[in-house]
Amino acid sequence: MNIHSQTEEPMTAAPPLHLTHAQSMDQRSAEILEGVRRAFAEKGFDGASMQDLARSCGMSVGNFYRYFPSKAAIVAALILRDLAEMEATFREILRSPDPLSGLRATINARIMQGDCEGEGQLWAEITAAALRKAEISAITTHMEHEIIGYLTSIFAKAKNLTEADARERYYPQAMLLVMLVKASAMHPAENPRAQQRLTDLLLHTVARTIDDVANDDLKG
Amino acid sequence: MNIHSQTEEPMTAAPPLHLTHAQSMDQRSAEILEGVRRAFAEKGFDGASMQDLARSCGMSVGNFYRYFPSKAAIVAALILRDLAEMEATFREILRSPDPLSGLRATINARIMQGDCEGEGQLWAEITAAALRKAEISAITTHMEHEIIGYLTSIFAKAKNLTEADARERYYPQAMLLVMLVKASAMHPAENPRAQQRLTDLLLHTVARTIDDVANDDLKG
Numbered sequence: 122m123n124i125h126s127q128t129e130e131p132m133t134a135a136p137p138l139h140l141t142h143a144q145s146m147d148q149r150s151a152e153i154l155e156g157v158r159r160a161f162a163e164k165g166f167d168g169a170s171m172q173d174l175a176r177s178c179g180m181s182v183g184n185f186y187r188y189f190p191s192k193a194a195i196v197a198a199l200i201l202r203d204l205a206e207m208e209a210t211f212r213e214i215l216r217s218p219d220p221l222s223g224l225r226a227t228i229n230a231r232i233m234q235g236d237c238e239g240e241g242q243l244w245a246e247i248t249a250a251a252l253r254k255a256e257i258s259a260i261t262t263h264m265e266h267e268i269i270g271y272l273t274s275i276f277a278k279a280k281n282l283t284e285a286d287a288r289e290r291y292y293p294q295a296m297l298l299v300m301l302v303k304a305s306a307m308h309p310a311e312n313p314r315a316q317q318r319l320t321d322l323l324l325h326t327v328a329r330t331i332d333d334v335a336n337d338d339l340k341g
Numbered sequence: 342m343n344i345h346s347q348t349e350e351p352m353t354a355a356p357p358l359h360l361t362h363a364q365s366m367d368q369r370s371a372e373i374l375e376g377v378r379r380a381f382a383e384k385g386f387d388g389a390s391m392q393d394l395a396r397s398c399g400m401s402v403g404n405f406y407r408y409f410p411s412k413a414a415i416v417a418a419l420i421l422r423d424l425a426e427m428e429a430t431f432r433e434i435l436r437s438p439d440p441l442s443g444l445r446a447t448i449n450a451r452i453m454q455g456d457c458e459g460e461g462q463l464w465a466e467i468t469a470a471a472l473r474k475a476e477i478s479a480i481t482t483h484m485e486h487e488i489i490g491y492l493t494s495i496f497a498k499a500k501n502l503t504e505a506d507a508r509e510r511y512y513p514q515a516m517l518l519v520m521l522v523k524a525s526a527m528h529p530a531e532n533p534r535a536q537q538r539l540t541d542l543l544l545h546t547v548a549r550t551i552d553d554v555a556n557d558d559l560k561g
Binding site: 292321326 | 383385386387388389461462465466469470471473478481482512513516517520521523525527528529535538539541542543546549550
């Protein structure tokens with residue numbers, strides 16, 4: 122979400138934050154998103170009230186509502202920020218000489234990092250909410266389509282196919298990779314040895330899935 | 342979980358749950374669990390109040406509290422019921438001459454059936470709550486251990502290993518199978534063709550994971 126759009130608020134409402142530099146704006150929006158992330162993780166998507174969420178960012182409820190008129194708007198902001206980060210990574214992979222290896226390394230790093238930042242918890246909340254609320258579902262579906270789009274672009278480059286052909290051909294592989302990363306992030310921490318063995322098998326499954334694309338002979 | 346019928350309200354604050362006879366798992370308890378399942382699916386784990394949950398079962402709040410002193414107690418009841426159903430299936434697989442084929446067929450059926458009964462939605466709610474609340478986590482961890490136990494029993498029989506050895510050796514495969522079934526149930530419905538292609542790849546991934554166990558030469 123473009124947090125800067127807050128300056129486009131109606132004239133009657135004073136802009137809530139007088140931040141002149143884009144940098145401090147980014148800093149503040151990162152703090153706000155971190156606050157709501159924490160509040161959702163503590164109380165759950167439905168358990169966290171708009172008041173809880175406002176408080177987690179050190180804002181008044183009225184002010185908070187001007188940034189985020191609904192929880193759906195918050196989820197959209199969180200997701201658009203994650204997408205922007207991912208886009209940078211995917212663009213780098215697409216520029217590399219061996220995009221499938223780059224993709225594998227990126228997914229492996231994501232799986233190995235586990236849920237150290239509470240991402241999995243937040244994802245579990247959003248996944249549950251999306252199955253229940255059409256407006257959240259629309260946002261998560263958009264995110265998933267974007268990620269699938271990046272993945273199939275990488276497959277297109279690796280296999281010398283058009284994006285449309287790659288998407289048509291490798292949609293299931295792309296979706297399975299998304300599912301494996303999500304399932305791994307949402308999996309509660311285990312003892313280190315069990316965790317390591319499960320991680321190894323997940324990486325093996327990711328490798329096989331990407332190898333299926335690499336080894337696909339494009340016939341049939 | 343044994344739930345007394347609504348007409349058996351205790352006169353005093355006597356403990357409402359006397360978990361003695363499996364046959365008390367009657368029509369009424371199935372209705373109650375179906376009601377709470379629906380309420381959680383509609384409003385979310387935290388969004389559904391005890392009042393919502395009581396109403397969904399056509400019970401007074403006071404009466405409902407006597408059956409379920411907390412949401413954790415409800416989750417425990419739902420999970421114990423699911424486990425009882427699964428146990429019957431797993432026991433049948435263990436009696437069959439080719440338990441790995443039986444396991445594959447059972448997992449395939451589960452994945453192909455998709456989320457037609459709102460199971461995935463409920464699972465997403467419970468997964469999110471478990472990452473946030475220790476008491477829910479204890480219940481879901483228990484369930485996962487039970488399922489992993491059944492899976493490794495099946496692997497033990499197929500590979501002629503002790504249960505302990507099978508568990509030690511194939512824990513990651515068992516956990517990956519659980520993750521694939523859960524991820525598949527939680528995945529929102531897509532258009533039928535995309536859904537079918539993703540399902541095919543999931544079944545292929547399940548087959549490979551079970552084949553890894555079947556083909557393991559038990560050396561090393």
